[in-house]
Amino acid sequence: MEQKIITIKEQIETAIEQRENLKIVGGNSKSFLGRDIVGSKIDMSDYTGVISYEPTELYISVKAGTLLSDVNKVLSEKNQILAFEPAEVNEKTTIGGVVATGLSGPRRPYAGSVRDFVLGISCINGLAKNMSFGGQVMKNVAGYDLSRLLTGSYGSLAVIYDVTFKVLPIPEFESSGCKQTSRQEALETMSELSVKSFPVSAACYYDGLLSVRFSGNKKVVKDSMQNFSLQEMDNSEQFWSELRNFKLPFFNSEKPIWRLSVPSSSNIGFEKDDYVIDWGGAQYWLASERPANEIFSLAEGFGGSALLFHGGDRSGDVFQPLSKGIFKLQQNLKQAFDPYRILNREKMYKTL
Amino acid sequence: MNFDNLRQFLPDEAVLLSEESRRVYECDALSAHRVIPGCVVLPDSVEQVQAVLRYCHANDIPVVARGAGTGLSGGAMPHAEGVLLILAKFDQIIEIDAKQRIARVQPGVRNLAISDAVKSHDLYYAPDPSSQIACTIGGNVAENSGGVHCLKYGLTVHNILQLKIITIEGDLLTIGSHALDSPGYDLLALFTGSEGMLGVIIEVTVKLLPKPPYSRVLLAAFDDIEKAGNSVAGIIANGIIPAGLEMMDKAGVRAVEDYIHAGYPVEAEAILLCELDGTEDEVLVTIDKVETLLKEYGAIEVRVARDENESLQFWAGRKAAFPAVGRIAPDYYCMDGTIPRKHIAEVLSKINILSEKYELAVVNVFHAGDGNLHPLILYDVAIPGELKRAEAFGSDILKLCVSIGGTITGEHGVGVEKINEMCVQFSEDELQQFHEVKAAFDKKGLLNPGKAVPTLNRCAEFGAMHVHKGHDKFPDLERF
Numbered sequence A: 001m002e003q004k005i006i007t008i009k010e011q012i013e014t015a016i017e018q019r020e021n022l023k024i025v026g027g028n029s030k031s032f033l034g035r036d037i038v039g040s041k042i043d044m045s046d047y048t049g050v051i052s053y054e055p056t057e058l059y060i061s062v063k064a065g066t067l068l069s070d071v072n073k074v075l076s077e078k079n080q081i082l083a084f085e086p087a088e089v090n091e092k093t094t095i096g097g098v099v100a101t102g103l104s105g106p107r108r109p110y111a112g113s114v115r116d117f118v119l120g121i122s123c124i125n126g127l128a129k130n131m132s133f134g135g136q137v138m139k140n141v142a143g144y145d146l147s148r149l150l151t152g153s154y155g156s157l158a159v160i161y162d163v164t165f166k167v168l169p170i171p172e173f174e175s176s177g178c179k180q181t182s183r184q185e186a187l188e189t190m191s192e193l194s195v196k197s198f199p200v201s202a203a204c205y206y207d208g209l210l211s212v213r214f215s216g217n218k219k220v221v222k223d224s225m226q227n228f229s230l231q232e233m234d235n236s237e238q239f240w241s242e243l244r245n246f247k248l249p250f251f252n253s254e255k256p257i258w259r260l261s262v263p264s265s266s267n268i269g270f271e272k273d274d275y276v277i278d279w280g281g282a283q284y285w286l287a288s289e290r291p292a293n294e295i296f297s298l299a300e301g302f303g304g305s306a307l308l309f310h311g312g313d314r315s316g317d318v319f320q321p322l323s324k325g326i327f328k329l330q331q332n333l334k335q336a337f338d339p340y341r342i343l344n345r346e347k348m349y350k351t352l
Numbered sequence B: 001m002n003f004d005n006l007r008q009f010l011p012d013e014a015v016l017l018s019e020e021s022r023r024v025y026e027c028d029a030l031s032a033h034r035v036i037p038g039c040v041v042l043p044d045s046v047e048q049v050q051a052v053l054r055y056c057h058a059n060d061i062p063v064v065a066r067g068a069g070t071g072l073s074g075g076a077m078p079h080a081e082g083v084l085l086i087l088a089k090f091d092q093i094i095e096i097d098a099k100q101r102i103a104r105v106q107p108g109v110r111n112l113a114i115s116d117a118v119k120s121h122d123l124y125y126a127p128d129p130s131s132q133i134a135c136t137i138g139g140n141v142a143e144n145s146g147g148v149h150c151l152k153y154g155l156t157v158h159n160i161l162q163l164k165i166i167t168i169e170g171d172l173l174t175i176g177s178h179a180l181d182s183p184g185y186d187l188l189a190l191f192t193g194s195e196g197m198l199g200v201i202i203e204v205t206v207k208l209l210p211k212p213p214y215s216r217v218l219l220a221a222f223d224d225i226e227k228a229g230n231s232v233a234g235i236i237a238n239g240i241i242p243a244g245l246e247m248m249d250k251a252g253v254r255a256v257e258d259y260i261h262a263g264y265p266v267e268a269e270a271i272l273l274c275e276l277d278g279t280e281d282e283v284l285v286t287i288d289k290v291e292t293l294l295k296e297y298g299a300i301e302v303r304v305a306r307d308e309n310e311s312l313q314f315w316a317g318r319k320a321a322f323p324a325v326g327r328i329a330p331d332y333y334c335m336d337g338t339i340p341r342k343h344i345a346e347v348l349s350k351i352n353i354l355s356e357k358y359e360l361a362v363v364n365v366f367h368a369g370d371g372n373l374h375p376l377i378l379y380d381v382a383i384p385g386e387l388k389r390a391e392a393f394g395s396d397i398l399k400l401c402v403s404i405g406g407t408i409t410g411e412h413g414v415g416v417e418k419i420n421e422m423c424v425q426f427s428e429d430e431l432q433q434f435h436e437v438k439a440a441f442d443k444k445g446l447l448n449p450g451k452a453v454p455t456l457n458r459c460a461e462f463g464a465m466h467v468h469k470g471h472d473k474f475p476d477l478e479r480f
């Protein structure tokens, strides 16, 4: 066992004895996410490196503290990518944080989410037990799928220390186009893009402009651009990276920033608030001073959920409140992994 | 146990009490394991399922859910003192939303019926287990089933959005949503592949995909199984993800040819089927690339299907592989380990050594693209000792898979069949964590008891040592 794993186990054992909370930290690039919490630090940022990478097996295993930029670099040398396009919030973003928050980028509706690409996780639970679930192979149904359960659990079930992802080849060709249009028309185009077999890999509406990225065979991409009369974007790389990394001018808003995950047919109109539509209509970024309850019920009304992404009151509800039955199961699961409620206590919900 | 009371909640004909009527359901497709259920119920409304579960919960009665009973690991094997809850009457497609590309269906809807129902919209449901004419979507979710096209389009877990489930206490809950993700822990992922241990699935929202406008199949023959294995890695290394990539060994090819005359080259040591899909331009370019690659990797023959019909003919042989094997032996035992692709040749040669050791023939057909093996062990249950030998042979294959970094099951589930091998793949702490997760949903352990996760005592009795994933070689296997 690596020294770092032993240290984490010891930290947890001590915390159990002293009934103390632990706060898991990677690069701290997304520390603005989730509820405000206190606790002594488990620092993952010094636990770094690629454990194994086999391009022909389509997987990479990395230690949680490894920088996302380093992983991307290693993959690009072999013409491969993490297809869920995770955000590099800043140069300190680690792979552990990517998995713990489970946030996926613009390619998500067309390629899949973080959890879709997680093949295996090694972790230490709140009882200091060291465990591995899943593995390196694509198909694996032995035991419950705990590596996917841990993805997006905000470190509140276990300390994730090694992760294996499925990786994919870089698309052979990419091109992006845009056009000025109304929200209504933009959403209709987005819907048409996914109902037919167009090689779309991102679709966003921002500031009156619909932007679409196509990835795949060159001729098919070019034909698709023509089909929708899109004008080739000259700053496409920059635009998609700003959208992915929360760096569009929209994200500089002084107001609290909300993320709404809703069915792609929702078509929500915001009169007063600034917004960005991503994921082909299934994700809205909203800058708004409206009270949290109002936003939660708005999202719920469309069959989706809201997350207070940035700013606002981080001592209240940050994640969409859950129904009683579902919340009970969440509490039971917390109990199953971390019965003393030591790990990232209250990060997701006040009573988890 | 008095099951008569269940007639309070269900019409008389939906509660089967006579031994004769119960015996019909004594096993799933793993027929070596049989138990006559204490009682069989066939509800047709959510309220009835809730009432049955509440009654069982209050009276500590075990409950086993069953879809079509095509499972290959004994997951739906009944409990002698329990209720077998059959979901087959829930066979309605509730809603198709072509614009959002989703369908909301009841759990007893057959896999293929979904694609049939959305055909007119040029859509389909991607996961396509070979049993798709018969198996239900509820069973598919419970097993996280895969199919030939999962290499490119993912498993069940990648193709569903929302479940409605009933807990053992009888509560109806919605997991996931029609949005792409949902708040809280990912219960949707946890439920998928949970083998009926956590709750009863009563509705599924599946994602639908647009039908690719064009597809073609290539058939390549090799005189050496290692070359065939290497070409699989070669295709993927070149940035190509085929829609399907299947392999069959010589014994498989011969069995298929004798059965349906698919036109496979019988002299080959292995054949590979590779399906490419997309737009016509895209597919035609990729076919050329793959053809060249296959030849570079030593294929002695590569055939490209001329049209849709020939593509179907190439597939016909692969799809008939199981029944074809059924003709050459009285019984066969289908294994389901998954391994890293690069070890395909090594594992196949070790399986052949084991085949000699156990004096049982084996046929290999498998999803080569994702390293999911289906060795079919041939035996005759009428010959004393052969079933036991087949099971021991199978167990050795699974241990071999774990020892090189693979898993004991890629898509068929653990059920009762691979419960002992779970002790090889997982440590005590890991198994204990599984038990804790189970308790989070089903404290009394009434749902499908004795399946999927072995007790620690059982592992101690089985005497298997935990093989640390791919790091230690399994000592037993070093001898051959």
Ligand SMILES: Cc1cc2nc3c(=O)[nH]c(=O)nc-3n(C[C@H](O)[C@H](O)[C@H](O)COP(=O)(O)OP(=O)(O)OC[C@H]3O[C@@H](n4cnc5c(N)ncnc54)[C@H](O)[C@@H]3O)c2cc1C
Pocket: B028, B029, B064, B065, B066, B067, B068, B069, B070, B071, B072, B074, B075, B076, B087, B107, B128, B129, B130, B131, B134, B135, B136, B137, B138, B139, B140, B141, B142, B143, B144, B145, B146, B147, B148, B195, B196, B197, B199, B200, B201, B202, B322, B411, B412, B448
């Ligand atoms: C010839 C043949 C070929 C096959 N090919 C493939 C293949 O290519 N890929 C593959 O993945 N599998 C394959 N299988 C295995 C099998 O078809 C799948 O596992 C299938 O998903 C089982 O569905 P079912 O409806 O028959 O479920 P059952 O066998 O009835 O049940 C399977 C498990 O699911 C649980 N379950 C069923 N319904 C529910 C529900 N509503 N709620 C909760 N739990 C439930 C049961 O308790 C049991 O544990 C094959 C089987 C056969 C016989």
